[in-house]
Amino acid sequence: MSMLLANINAYYAHTTGLSAVSASDRFAASNFGKEKFVKLLDQLHNSLRIDLSMYRNNFPASSSDKLMDLKSTVDLLTSITFFRMKVQELSSPPRASTVVKDCVKACLRSTYQFLFENTYELFNREFQVDPNEPKRDPEDHGPRLDSVDFWHKLIALIVSVIEEDRNSYGPVLNQFPQELNIGQLSAATMWSLFAVDMKYALEEHEQHRFCKSSEYMNLHFKVKWLYSNYVKDVPPYKGAVPEYPAWFEPFVMQWLNENDDVSLEYLHGAFNRDKKDGFQKSSEHSLFSNSVVDVFTQLTQCFDVVSKLECPDPEIWKRYMKRFAKTIVKVLIAYADIVKKEFPEHLKEERIACILMNNIQQLRVQLEKMFESMGGEKLEEDAANILKELQQTLNGCLDELAMQFASSLEPRITISVRELGDLLLAIKGGGQPGTLNQPAARNAVAVEADEVLRPLMDLLDGSLSLYAQSCEKTVLKRLLKELWKIVMRILEKTVVLPPMTDKTMMFKSLTDNAKNLAANTKIEDMSRMFKNRMTGKQDMKQALNVALDTIKQYFHAGGNGLKKAFLDKSAELQSLRYALSLYTQTTDTLIKTFVQTQINEDLAAEGQEGSVGELSIQVEIFTHPGTGENKVTVKVVACNDLKWIAASGMFKPFVEVNLIGPYLSDKKRKHATKTKANNWSPRYNETFHFMIGNEEQLDYFELHICVKDYCILREDRLVGVAVMQLKDIVDKGSRACWLSLGKRIHMDETGWTILRILSQRTNDEVAKEFVKLKSDIRQENPLPNQ
Structure with a gap:
């Protein structure tokens, strides 16, 4: 190179004594000796590029003199580039900064390749090795599927190269501050090469998964550290969403899946310890016990791990939060289930029962805090909905426990x-x-x-x-x-x-004599049954x-x-x-309310108890056009298939028709047919008339129809009962039909309330009569006549 430089300098000086630049202009213009001059420039230019493309070897950072030579080399390459542009008169000559950048990139590529192929040896030479690290096969030079140690070491070597470029070579190669930053170029080039190898390696690991999920998580953190500290702010990566979170997503999900089992196991251990200690308060001022604190400590640690990944890809982060939300659900629902299962055992120990309820409430409080930590209202909708549903589930659990505790009192x-x-x-x-x-x-x-x-x-x-x-x-x-x-x-x-103590017996299937006797309680005993104490x-x-x-x-x-x-x-x-x-309220008002509200009195005949026979009846209503008074004509036609066992050998069925409604105290309210001896499908064809005043609408009146077995020495026995409401007849004015007979009438709670109240009016004949009719129930096994 010194010989080339000497020839060029002599050629510049020539005989005119001009400076090198002036001489190059003169010779370029005259084309004197141009071919020889260009050849010399090309040789020098190529030589300098080769040197720069191996700058890490030719100009080691450990030598300050070599670093100054590197600076001079770049300066000379810049001058040569300028000379070539003048002599060759190129229309688009390469810029010196571009040439230098290409040389640096070439050096970085070869450096990365060297690091990759010699990772273990270089790492052992450059860094202190853990003496407990297992011995490696000398033939093992590259990455493996059963370990990710190679990648940790490679990252360390890459960082040492970037640091060296940034701190040692950067201050020297500063001739093009707007076009070349060697520290940034080193980071970008190294990352681009590393990213390709890392991506393909993790794709292969995903198929086999020979390593623990925690090892992949640690590698994820190392890659994230490399990118965050050296890459994310350099072109072309600045402002872009990086790809590396996608490489690790399968392994993060694996870790989250495994964490479910870890968290549940931790939960059971925490609750058992808490129970063994007697569910003591977790602190002097708290009202909940340690297991709640332990559970959320575990969940918070898990969330902290995922949070520290600082996932820069919003879509992947959403998926992480949705998956973690499911972990929270599993753990808290499991805790709530344990408490619900254990709760009945502690109802007598009111202090513990209160603490267990407080624990569920504290789950709700801590869940709300975790919801806010995960993003609150900005949290991805699916994850947010999962946690909101969990909050409602815990809310329901707390309600359930409060009801159990209150019921125990x-x-x-x-x-x-x-x-x-x-x-x-x-x-x-x-x-x-x-x-x-x-x-x-x-x-x-x-x-x-x-x-x-x-x-x-x-x-x-x-x-x-x-x-x-x-x-x-x-x-x-x-x-x-x-x-x-x-x-x-x-x-x-x-x-x-x-309370109506015999109501249950009256409403259940009457299968034994005791129930039959209770069901057959006479109206004279009703006041005692209903606890007539309201004087x-x-x-x-x-x-x-x-x-x-x-x-x-x-x-x-x-x-x-x-x-x-x-x-x-x-x-x-x-x-x-x-x-x-x-x-x-008056008796008339209560009876009116009863007729108005009890619209399903025939349900007993349609339910499990079934029908005990049929009754054919015809009803006509006539309203006087002048006075507004009403005449109700009832024709009892016949009965069919009466289900009745005559214990005495004599069965005398007859039909009793009762008009029920307000303002009937001074009117005829009951008619009865003649008896028919030993006939289970008797025909009657008897007609009766009822008069109703104009005080109330016919909607508040009904016909209460009983089929009874006539007895001489004691009370007649009920065979079956049916009800017809006049409101169902008013529009057409008449109705003929077969009615299904039930063992009793059906009443809801309102009906029973009215019946209780009227039963206490022992001096009111209408009330006594009404209570007897509505409370009567068929006796399945009649006693023989006495």
């Missing part, structure tokens, strides 16, 4: 309410409507109400104080809601509407209303308990108030 509440009822019965009476407007009367009622409430308040004071100290606020409110419902329901069923009803109602207001205030707790709107609108309170209001 029901026997104690029932005892207290019964005592309350006894005190209520002790009120002497004498109160009249409107007396509450008088201060003395109001005070008297308030005192009575306080005394009446004492048994219930004693129970609630002790229990609710404990719950207020032991329960999270949300849990306490749920408990209060359930307790409120229970108290209202028991008040209604025990005090306002005394002095007006005073009791006043006292109970005041007591209800006191109970409401207690559950409201000055704003710390349940909202007044919830208490006032609760179905249980509305039902109780409705039952109370029924006591002040």
